[in-house]
Amino acid sequence: MEKQLLKSAVLILVLIPLSFSQELSPSKRGTGILTGTVSDNQNQPVARAIIILCDQRSGIPVCQDTFKPFTEAYLSKERNQQKEICFSVTDDRGRFSFENVPVGEYKIVAQYWKGVEEIKSIFERNGGVIQLCGVTDRIDVSPEAVSDVVLRPLGTGILQINEDAPNDETLLVLSTSPTRADPILGFAGWGGAFMQHMIGGNRMPKGKTTVYGLPEGRIYLAMFAADSVPGWTEGQAEIKPHTTTVLEYIPFVNSWSNSRHDPPEDLLPVFEEVKPLIVQNQRYVVDLLQNYGIPTDFSKGMWAFMEYIGPHLEKEVVLPSGRKATLGDVLASAQYVQLQKTMERKKAQWQKRDEAMKKFQERRAVKEKEGRDKSVKIREKVNVSSPMSFFPDDVEGAKELDELWAVKNQAFNTVPREEILEIIRKGFRRTSADKNDIIRTVGSRYIWNESPSEPAAVDILYCASFNPDVMYNAFYYGLTVAKPKSPMVLKRLADLAMQGYGVGRIAWGVWAVQDQREEFIVLLKPFLNSNVFTERLQAQNTIRVIEAKSRRVYDTSKGETNPKDIEKNRKDFGDKLDEIRQTLLTGASSSRLAEIERICSLDIFHLFDDTFIPAIQACAKDENPKVRIATAEVAGCYWIWGDTMKNSEITQLLIRLSNDDAQEVRFTTVEKGLFNIPDKTSDVIKRIIDITLADRKQIPEKLYQRIERVLRVNRDKASEILREYFRTGTHNQEVAIALYRDALRLDPETIKQ
Numbered sequence: 001m002e003k004q005l006l007k008s009a010v011l012i013l014v015l016i017p018l019s020f021s022q023e024l025s026p027s028k029r030g031t032g033i034l035t036g037t038v039s040d041n042q043n044q045p046v047a048r049a050i051i052i053l054c055d056q057r058s059g060i061p062v063c064q065d066t067f068k069p070f071t072e073a074y075l076s077k078e079r080n081q082q083k084e085i086c087f088s089v090t091d092d093r094g095r096f097s098f099e100n101v102p103v104g105e106y107k108i109v110a111q112y113w114k115g116v117e118e119i120k121s122i123f124e125r126n127g128g129v130i131q132l133c134g135v136t137d138r139i140d141v142s143p144e145a146v147s148d149v150v151l152r153p154l155g156t157g158i159l160q161i162n163e164d165a166p167n168d169e170t171l172l173v174l175s176t177s178p179t180r181a182d183p184i185l186g187f188a189g190w191g192g193a194f195m196q197h198m199i200g201g202n203r204m205p206k207g208k209t210t211v212y213g214l215p216e217g218r219i220y221l222a223m224f225a226a227d228s229v230p231g232w233t234e235g236q237a238e239i240k241p242h243t244t245t246v247l248e249y250i251p252f253v254n255s256w257s258n259s260r261h262d263p264p265e266d267l268l269p270v271f272e273e274v275k276p277l278i279v280q281n282q283r284y285v286v287d288l289l290q291n292y293g294i295p296t297d298f299s300k301g302m303w304a305f306m307e308y309i310g311p312h313l314e315k316e317v318v319l320p321s322g323r324k325a326t327l328g329d330v331l332a333s334a335q336y337v338q339l340q341k342t343m344e345r346k347k348a349q350w351q352k353r354d355e356a357m358k359k360f361q362e363r364r365a366v367k368e369k370e371g372r373d374k375s376v377k378i379r380e381k382v383n384v385s386s387p388m389s390f391f392p393d394d395v396e397g398a399k400e401l402d403e404l405w406a407v408k409n410q411a412f413n414t415v416p417r418e419e420i421l422e423i424i425r426k427g428f429r430r431t432s433a434d435k436n437d438i439i440r441t442v443g444s445r446y447i448w449n450e451s452p453s454e455p456a457a458v459d460i461l462y463c464a465s466f467n468p469d470v471m472y473n474a475f476y477y478g479l480t481v482a483k484p485k486s487p488m489v490l491k492r493l494a495d496l497a498m499q500g501y502g503v504g505r506i507a508w509g510v511w512a513v514q515d516q517r518e519e520f521i522v523l524l525k526p527f528l529n530s531n532v533f534t535e536r537l538q539a540q541n542t543i544r545v546i547e548a549k550s551r552r553v554y555d556t557s558k559g560e561t562n563p564k565d566i567e568k569n570r571k572d573f574g575d576k577l578d579e580i581r582q583t584l585l586t587g588a589s590s591s592r593l594a595e596i597e598r599i600c601s602l603d604i605f606h607l608f609d610d611t612f613i614p615a616i617q618a619c620a621k622d623e624n625p626k627v628r629i630a631t632a633e634v635a636g637c638y639w640i641w642g643d644t645m646k647n648s649e650i651t652q653l654l655i656r657l658s659n660d661d662a663q664e665v666r667f668t669t670v671e672k673g674l675f676n677i678p679d680k681t682s683d684v685i686k687r688i689i690d691i692t693l694a695d696r697k698q699i700p701e702k703l704y705q706r707i708e709r710v711l712r713v714n715r716d717k718a719s720e721i722l723r724e725y726f727r728t729g730t731h732n733q734e735v736a737i738a739l740y741r742d743a744l745r746l747d748p749e750t751i752k753q
Helices: 002-011 018-024 070-076 183-190 265-280 284-291 302-312 327-370 395-406 408-414 417-427 435-448 455-464 471-479 487-498 503-513 517-528 533-550 563-586 589-602 610-620 625-636 649-657 663-676 682-695 701-713 715-728 733-742 748-752
Strands: 031-038 050-055 087-089 095-102 104-113 129-141 146-151 157-162 170-175 198-204 208-214 217-225 231-239 244-248 316-318 324-326
Touching: 031 050, 031 104, 031 129, 050 095, 087 095, 104 146, 104 198, 129 146, 129 198, 157 217, 157 231, 170 208, 183 217, 183 231, 183 327, 198 208, 231 244, 265 284, 265 327, 284 327, 302 327, 316 327, 324 327, 327 395, 327 408, 395 408, 395 417, 395 435, 408 435, 417 435, 417 455, 435 455, 435 471, 455 471, 455 487, 471 487, 471 503, 487 503, 487 517, 487 533, 503 517, 503 533, 517 533, 533 563, 563 589, 563 610, 589 625, 610 625, 610 649, 625 649, 625 663, 649 663, 649 682, 663 682, 663 701, 682 701, 682 715, 682 733, 701 715, 701 733, 715 733, 715 748, 733 748
Parallel strands: 031 146, 129 208, 157 244
Antiparallel strands: 031 095, 050 087, 050 104, 104 129, 157 208, 170 198, 170 217, 217 231, 316 324
């Protein structure tokens, strides 16, 4: 959750000045070159400094591909947009350069991390000590001209910030101007002058950062703490030359128990007037925004709040008393009203939790006094023939489990796991607690993240998997992720696979979690010789899905069958296969198209064998591109009912279709066909790359992201092909380098070697 929130923070770091969006786009009338040098206070070159290219007017970093402001590219939802921030790294001489920069005005922000040899990326955790290297405003990039700049630290001040955070997720931004709203409004307050005068930032290891090179005077900072419930704060410091200023434990605004919940003193007059207005009219804020013509469609959630409201925070509002305030102060006051309500509710919950903890501790004390054994082993009690008898009908056990679950977070940190698991086993049948929550928690704590998994926990989830009410969570958090899987767990998974339950998840579990493919396949092999057609095919498909997962086939969903569907298809189409084959071989385009669409939608191809290959080949030559598109899709399912490892005809068919004149045929062949070939040869990887290089501007962004993942899995083959293309200069060099960098995550400089 924390990493996702930090990525979100990066995405919308400066989402607020969106009213500038169209004005900020740099002109496309020509490009120029921007170069420069970074030096320290002794005029010595600074190596490995990060140089961030920003839009001049807003201070927003621009994208490396489009040179548009980061927020503009993110919100425009353009195809093929690159969302990476444009930056350069200085060499040993302190030199940097940006090439092909569209004409316009830019700003540069420079810094480096002390003692760090390799910078991961701007928003990764690179270190806790940063040196600000300077800011240059109003760099005018002209066509065919070289703009050369020199950056030096703005001063010699030092600032130590210590939030003493438990994680590395806190994001810090420094500026010479204050934020434009109270931190309770989150990123909405980070726009305007604050971002326009940004001078540096960091992702803070354990909430700590030391900043060197600060200018004399007042410095402002804003922090975002990525947590399950994110928090924001702001601060300021008076900086003096060659002097260290310390800021410690600036409280975040949030509903955490140790955060700040009340408005600051300067906001109290507005807060005291706004609070009764909100109590009397829940729509007060919405009505206020509508009166000022501000959109109130917040279907996008927090992003819409920032997009619509951010640019208006400094507008003047007249309250009923005649008091004047900014819209930002009114909205912040409204947020504090809600925060205080949240805290009242949480305090009641905390009191209830404390009472439950007291009751739980009293019960444990009685048990200890009675001398009960708290280390009972439960594995030997498993009754495989009747798993539900594993959970006794124990009323007192249920009460104890209820009490434990009311304080589960504290209990899991203080009570031995053997005792916790025994309490769960005894009370599970009768407990009033959420049984699915119990199963998820046991699986997450004792199975998923442990190797080997806790046997007693596996026993609980194994037996729970026979209860339909909790079966899915027992299956998802227990059976499929257990490490290693015992014979009884493998047998249970094999039985479920033969029923068609979660075949893809099972295949992943027996391969990716801890490779037990062979043990599992042994359990399925007897079904391959079954007299029952559906059993034979279900076992065959399950084995093929497992093999496909291990060979990194992109989409195994068509092989994740169940016996009921197989039997229905056999009943409906088993006696019509010759007719279907003939239609594909000799039918008109319209007939072929209708037939292939039916085959794909109803998964009729599960009844096919290799005698259908000529029919598919005939469809691949049909004059109607829609037929060829549908053919690419059904051919991509071939590994399910054919054998591409021995017969390469379908692979060659897909390669031919990937050269089709129709763009949509090529794209479908990549996504539905080439992606799904189990063992991708260099020829297959080459075709995926060729299409990407030739059609990059037209490829939908979602497909391009999938191409990146497939090439990353086949990095060795893909990198060799791209390096050869760069050496020969026969393809789009810019796109080849971008693919090498983004898909393979390799240093672009190595492509030239």
